Amino acid sequence: MPADIPLPDADHTLAPLAAHDSLLLAVSGGPDSMALMLLAARWSLRETKRIAVATVDHGLRPEAAEEARRVGEWARALGFEHHILRWEGEKPRSRIQERARDARYRLLADCARTVGASAIVAAHHADDQAETILFRLTRGSGVAGLAGMAPASRLDGLALLRPLLGLRKQALEALCEAAGQPFFRDPSNENPAYARVRLRSLSALLAEQGLSVDALLRLSARAARAEEALVEAAAEAAAALPAMRDASTFRVAAAPMAALPRELLRRVVAAEVMRIGGAEPRLERQERACERLHEALAAGASFKTTLGGVTIALATHALTIRPEPPRRRGSPAVKKPCGADPMTKR
Structure with missing residues (x-):
């Protein structure tokens, strides 16, 4: 890891969380979410907040349960209460990443309500944002999609906050290494069966052609500004x-x-x-x-x-x-005379 990477400042990075008294951090054990937990531990407002940590065990890898347990140890060492959330039941055979994400957010929202948190904090960062923009670009997304993930949105009545969107993954890994904080790497992030992984493998080639992370982030910022203007214009048009x-x-x-x-x-x-x-x-x-x-x-x-x-x-x-009007139900069956054409219109 290059020694000249500036480490994130906790107070500056977590400033968007200040309006919430109770927070639930989504921490998987990867370097991004572990960096989020470290920043929360160093936040000057920490003592004025109720901060809990939750780890989702999707049950998709044999080692996931042990990883969740270890994250709990790391969270408690930093003074945070920790919850392990398990995705129970039979797992789908298709669209597994999409359905796992939906299950993860559902479990996090339930946990947030249980602990009284008004906001869930996710560790998505700038490289995730660029990857999201590229993924949506390949699928012909509209302006709203190309704006990428919002720093603040709503999830089932709760705030969903992403304070790390302005930080590169390298800086988050550097923070963990500087603190001596262990972390896990999810092998699914290297599995070419997933479209995002295949796109990630093309990142160097795309950057050579000008479609670098920075270029994708510029596209995201411009699309976000355009979407903001369009939302306002549509609201004004509707009101008029x-x-x-x-x-x-x-x-x-x-x-x-x-x-x-x-x-x-x-x-x-x-x-x-x-x-x-x-x-x-x-x-x-x-x-x-x-x-x-x-x-x-x-x-x-x-x-x-x-x-x-x-x-x-x-x-x-x-x-x-x-x-839409209710669909018409079929008329009651009418007994036909013997020999009637079964295709005759009733």
Whole structure:
């Protein structure tokens, strides 16, 4: 490890956590999360906070249980209470990393509520952010996706904080080494069966072509600024619409919707779909539906589709969004005369 890497400062790094009196640190035992725990131990506000540590044992590796136990020893040595959270039950055969992540966040949220923490603190860092941007870039993500992980977001009613996003992995490993703090390395991070690992193996080649970690982080920052502006513009556009809104209906004249830029049209429609239907449709479905809606608005034509459990209908110079009608149940079976064609329409 290069000796000239500056070590992170606890008070500066953890300043975004100051608003919370009780925190749950997600610590896997890797160098990133161990560095997070070391910084929390050195934080000048530590004595004014309730800080607990949780380690998730996904049950996917034989050594995971012992690693979780060791993390507990390290946490208690630093004066933190420690909880081991186990992902019980049969494990899925496909999309294992995605489903393990969902299980991990669910377990952490349950633990946070149990210990009375208002925020979960994750150890994602700048290299994780660059990897996330590259992963989403290869999948054609929108502006929001290219903004990457947010420093602060919400998870099941709790704050999810990522104070290390401005730090490189090398600096976090250097902090552990300087403190003599052991850590584990997860072998799945080297398994080429996972798309992220395959992308990581290309990092040197991509950097030679200009797509370095720094370049990806610049892209993330620019996308985040653009997303912030678009969110605000869409909210202002929605508020300015002469629309009728109630719990199950959105109705507005076609003309002001036709005047919206296509991206704002998509965002306004998607917001109403989620307000009425509750589910957020995939971006690709939003784009397809709203592109067709835009064309119908421009042509003064009728249009109807379903999206996220609601019906979007354009007719008589007005756009209406409301829940899909219940599906019709089949009519009761009717006894046919002998010899009737079984394909005859009833």
